[in-house]
Amino acid sequence: MDAVLLGVGGLVLLLVGAELLVRSGSRLATRLGLSPMVIGLTVVSVGTSLPELAIGIDAARSGSPGIATGNIVGTNLANLLLVLGLGALLRPVAFDRRTLRYDLPAMVAAALLLFALSRDGSIGPAGGVLLLLAAVGYVVLVLRTSPREEVTAEADAGDGRGGPPAQLLVLVVSLALVVLGAEWLVDGAVQGALVLGVDEAVIGLTVVALGTSAPELVTMLVAVARRETGLAVGNLVGSSVLNIALVLGATVLAAPGATIAVPPDVVDADLVLLVVATLGTGLAMRTGSRLSRPEGGLLVLGYAAYLTWLVLTRV
Template sequence: MSAGLLLAGLVLLVVGAEGVVRGGSDLASRLGVPPLVVGLTVVSLGTSLPELAIGLSAVRDGAGELAVGNIVGTNLVNTLLVLGLAALLAPIRFEARTLRHDLPAGALAAVLLFVLARDGALSAADGLWLTAFGAVYLASILLSTRGARAAAPKSHRDVRAPVTVVVLLAGLAAIVLGAELLVDGAVDIAQRLGVSDAVIGLTVVAFGTSAPELVTAVVSAVRGERALAIGNLMGSNVFNVALVLGPTVLAAPTAVPVPDDVLAGDLLLMVGATLACVPVFWTRRGLSRIEGALFVGAYLVYLATLLATRA
């Protein structure tokens, strides 16, 4: 039963995120918003909704460690696995604003989370700091791209606006229900196997909630929409830390615990991987297939170590 709930939750999260991304992208395109901005805002926020729904459900059920583990695990998947796989499909070239704006924002968000979590817990004040950082980041995107326009694709113009709204609302509903089912199933499995909520969040739940980013990155790479794919990944990493974990901590009845092994291991690795991207991306203004393979290999080593020592 627990495995069935977890699987059903994952399916609903992926389907719901797809609906949100499609509906949101269509609305943004109708307004003439450029692809990179769509990726950094609408798509990133849409693919981060599963993490937010899971986080809120987890803290309500007293499983705060799962919420923290999910964010750390998801960002590791995004940075190393998803971005690496995208580069393996086709070498990535970064736009100037990604290098100057989104990459530093991701590094700052990771460092801020580590600093706030050093005492072993995230308080309401910490949640406020994270949320404020996310709000400033989102505002900076909108201000820096003000006045930019892009023609809506014909495929978007052919879709009626009411249909778009229905798809968007149905996607949101699926995400909320999917998160509830996934958290219930994951927590029950963790308790039965004696595995911590944090490890479940770092692995099973992280993979599930990263599915929308993975699908978006692969499809965008195949279709040649590189700006949308990279904007989605960069934006999602910032939003996960700031506008997902921040509000989750604020909604928690008490401080959200950050286990010592997560703080000294997984979170530290997330910060290191994010900071390592800065010189790597700036040196070549992109990511080659070889570098993508190294990213994927690094994640597989981390995953194998995690499962061997803490599962």
């Protein structure tokens, strides 16, 4: 019962937080002369990656590396296949030129870097530092390559809903709701899964990954409904990069001995699939600078097939 209550409460907070997140992020971007994509790639991406960071550090320090690494790999798979796929299935998702030129290559590079660092079964201090440097480099790239948009007189004068400070406060509150909601949802799901005796790496790849992907999923669905997919797509791509570079880098350095083990099954199967999924999704994004409904459906089917394989072979 406690697990169910935690899960339901977390879902409610996620829904409320995601709605506020899309609204405040779009308004703040307009007021500051930034595109919603830039806000999604930076502020929102970091905010929605906080659940992964908290879970990763806690899991590493408590001696559960399977949850820490499985969560990152599983979350990125869910983001690319499930979240982006559902968004495109509901409404074709378009990508601007700078996303195709800079952010997609960064997403592919992050997946390849993780794959290379994990091949010997662990990531050490040097790998953790390299990942964090990659995160800093990516944020700098976003800020340097994102053109500012002209601030209109109407936007500068205000729309009766508060100026940038007020909107920034709403953005922070909405991120807090999303993070807290994700934590509750994950806690409830993990409690239920552990009762069933499921392996911790599988829990990280499925239950925890789906829970920590919930902010991106709900944000995407709300953004699609409001026809404001720029922020949601930026959030999704930015989170996919920062989950690996920032979250995993910080997790490694916070772990005992600044080293974290990567389970053999994750290295040999799930990481390979992540690289393939990232390359495939990136190629699909570049085709016509958009994802169509059929392509979105294929991504969702791919994720369903992955979950089925996990259940049949590793539970």
